[in-house]
Structure formats: C-alpha cells, structure tokens
Amino acid sequence: GDSVTQTEGLVTLTEGLPVMLNCTYQSTYSPFLFWYVQHLNEAPKLLLKSFTDNKRPEHQGFHATLHKSSSSFHLQKSSAQLSDSALYYCALRASNTNKVVFGTGTRLQVLP
C-alpha cells in the first residue's frame, strides 16, 4: 500500500539557518506529493504540492523537489524564521484515488 515516512519527529534549529525536513514515500501508482503545515491551535493547511512537469513548487520561501528515483520530496528553506515553527506533514495522493496518506509529521522548532 501507499505510505509516507518522515523520520524526524522534532527538528530544532536557530533562526537564519537552513531548513530541510525529510520525506520519502512508497506508492504503486505515480503519486502527487504535498506538504501541509499546522501552526499551534490551527488547522493543517496546504503549503505546497508537486507538479507533473518537474517544476519546483515554492511557497513562503519553502520549496520541495520530487525525486522519483529516490522516492523523496524533502522540504527546504534557505533561512528559517521564528514564524516557521510548526508541525509539518508530508502527504501523498496516488494517481488512482482522491485519498491522501499522511506521514507522522515533523515538528519544526526555530529558536532565536
């Protein structure tokens, strides 16, 4: 079945340093990949999603590249901000369904 793996439960770093949150996946069908972000006491919301034409999605300074060869969709940002502190979920939707499978989430904590 489809699955998403986020190996880091908590990532702590200092403001201004680069961010990379790992995401790998398994899927029988060519999936669409997503990153959702959930700030404290808020609902999860879409941060960015993959494209089929290998364009690199970007939003709020974050970007992610879908690498089919390594089944990865890591989230990156060049310089962390305090406001980036949140819970980040990687998710996939297989091409034959509207169901979305979420990873267990990575909490990003940015310190001053």
Add this chain to the structure above:
Amino acid sequence: DAGVTQTPRHEVAEKGQTIILKCEPVSGHNDLFWYRQTKIQGLELLSYFRSKSLMEDGGAFKDRFKAEMLNSSFSTLKIQPTEPKDSAVYLCASSPGGWNYAEQFFGPGTRLTVL
C-alpha cells in the same frame, strides 16, 4: 466563503459513552474526510466520502467508529462506546475532488477527552 466547520470544539466523555461529532464541508466540495490526530500517529484516516458515498471506512477503526454523510453539506462521526485511548483531536477535511491535485481544507477540529 465559509470554510470547514466542526462542532463541538471540545468534548469530554466518560468511558463507555456515545459521542457524535459534526462537520460541515466547504460548499460544493465533493470529497469529505475524517481524521484522528495524535502526536504519535499523526493524521490517521477514519473515513472518506466521495459525493456522499463511503469510499473507505478506515479499517482498524471500523468497530466503534461510524461516519455518515446525511447530505452533501453535513457529516457526523459517531464513536460508540468511547474508550480513554480515543482521546485525540478529530479533524474533518473537504476537497473539491477530481484529478487536479485537489487540496484538502481542514476544519478546526474537535478535541475529545475520554475519562
């Protein structure tokens, strides 16, 4: 446009009680999802409806969890009987559906505490 609404926002139940959580999706959305959110498991799918038809009922959650979609603008999740391990945040999400990377729009969630 109104987003996804969920009621109640907080629920406290005694072990063995029956509780019903409610969700109103974004108007016009065809897909509706119920998730359980915990720190350890993250977001776990409980039920998935497409145009009011149940597409998936979450496997391991089938025995005490039942979701229904009475019409295109209202869904309920019943937990019967509740157990302390059910304490979690329950999120409802809706999506336009279709094959165009449709994003999911989440409600604020219901925080359930079972004593």
